[in-house]
Amino acid sequence: MATTYETRDGAIMPRLGMGTWYMGERPGAREGEIEALRLGLDLGLTLIDTAEMYGDGKSEALVGEAIRGRRDEVFLVTKVLPHNASATGAIEACERSLRLLGTDRVDLFLLHWQGPHPLEETFAAFERLKADGKILRYGVSNFDAEDMAEGEAVAGGAGIADQVLYSLASRGAERRLIPWCAERGIAVMAYSPFYHGRMDVAAALEEVAGRHGVTPHAVAIAWTLRHENVVCIPKAANPDHIRANAAALDLNLTGEDLAALDAAYPAPTRDVPLDIL
Ligand SMILES: NC(=O)c1ccc[n+]([C@@H]2O[C@H](COP(=O)([O-])OP(=O)(O)OC[C@H]3O[C@@H](n4cnc5c(N)ncnc54)[C@H](OP(=O)(O)O)[C@@H]3O)[C@@H](O)[C@H]2O)c1
Numbered sequence: 478m479a480t481t482y483e484t485r486d487g488a489i490m491p492r493l494g495m496g497t498w499y500m501g502e503r504p505g506a507r508e509g510e511i512e513a514l515r516l517g518l519d520l521g522l523t524l525i526d527t528a529e530m531y532g533d534g535k536s537e538a539l540v541g542e543a544i545r546g547r548r549d550e551v552f553l554v555t556k557v558l559p560h561n562a563s564a565t566g567a568i569e570a571c572e573r574s575l576r577l578l579g580t581d582r583v584d585l586f587l588l589h590w591q592g593p594h595p596l597e598e599t600f601a602a603f604e605r606l607k608a609d610g611k612i613l614r615y616g617v618s619n620f621d622a623e624d625m626a627e628g629e630a631v632a633g634g635a636g637i638a639d640q641v642l643y644s645l646a647s648r649g650a651e652r653r654l655i656p657w658c659a660e661r662g663i664a665v666m667a668y669s670p671f672y673h674g675r676m677d678v679a680a681a682l683e684e685v686a687g688r689h690g691v692t693p694h695a696v697a698i699a700w701t702l703r704h705e706n707v708v709c710i711p712k713a714a715n716p717d718h719i720r721a722n723a724a725a726l727d728l729n730l731t732g733e734d735l736a737a738l739d740a741a742y743p744a745p746t747r748d749v750p751l752d753i754l
Contacts, residue, residue: 480726482706484637485662486614491552492702493726494524496712501539502532510714514543518550520723526710528556528589529570534577541579554585556618559592567602571611586612587640590619596631604633621751622653642752643667645697645742649749659706667701667709669754681741685734691724698725700738
């Protein structure tokens with residue numbers, strides 16, 4: 478499987494990264510979380526996803542510490558809250574994020590979900606951040622196909638990525654959104670691939686994992702990555718989990734595997750709204 482995806486602006490995105498929601502919030506867990514992120518970088522999980530929302534900046538601060546001295550190895554993603562995504566608010570939020578992350582630029586800046594400010598205003602602010610070199614590119618999150626079409630109609634377009642819930646348990650995105658984005662060179666970042674840790678491990682998932690000598694979690698990741706434009710961002714603070722997830726990079730699911738997973742986790746048979754966590 479290809480380990481990177483080239484987006485329409487020529488960005489090379491690592492296809493397996495690490496989420497950081499809830500990281501940095503428990504002082505006793507902090508060192509372990511930093512070590513987990515550094516281990517992930519060592520194993521090739523070189524995209525890190527955070528957001529100003531996560532712990533009110535605590536996740537960004539933790540990520541900043543984890544990548545200190547290793548900034549250039551990382552494709553760094555953060556997100557602005559919708560109510561901050563105004564002409565001036567987006568700039569201020571980005572500058573706060575950069576301070577917490579201890580860097581002068583993020584690789585990708587996302588609108589966390591659509592909120593009160595018109596997309597024209599938000600994207601114009603993002604363009605200004607790009608021109609100033611504070612972000613290298615922008616995108617959106619929790620946008621369904623119709624929202625993406627609306628974003629694309631704005632001058633400059635909706636950006637190069639849409640981060641959405643996508644997992645075996647929640648397959649709505651694959652009906653329209655993932656192919657629509659693929660046609661345009663837009664990455665779909667699959668968040669909560671383990672349904673926020675509540676993944677139901679069906680017997681078929683265990684069997685596929687057993688055939689390949691990996692964990693069900695690695696299979697769940699590799700399953701999202703069967704679409705060439707999907708990037709997956711599981712969160713793991715436990716080093717054994719990081720190692721298990723990294724195995725997805727070398728995992729090629731067969732037609733037989735995919736058929737077994739389809740039977741256990743059926744795709745929706747009609748268009749459904751995007752799930753959100
Ligand atoms: N844009 C958005 O609106 C949005 C929404 C939700 C999430 N996200 C992003 O997506 C990331 C991932 O989603 P998520 O945090 O909701 O949950 P997730 O990745 O679906 O699941 C995380 C949970 O799975 C456990 N886990 C990880 N690897 C495992 C393994 N190999 N075996 C067993 N358990 C394993 C983790 O445990 P340990 O931590 O103990 O290892 C943690 O409890 C977030 O952290 C965030 O960056 C974005």
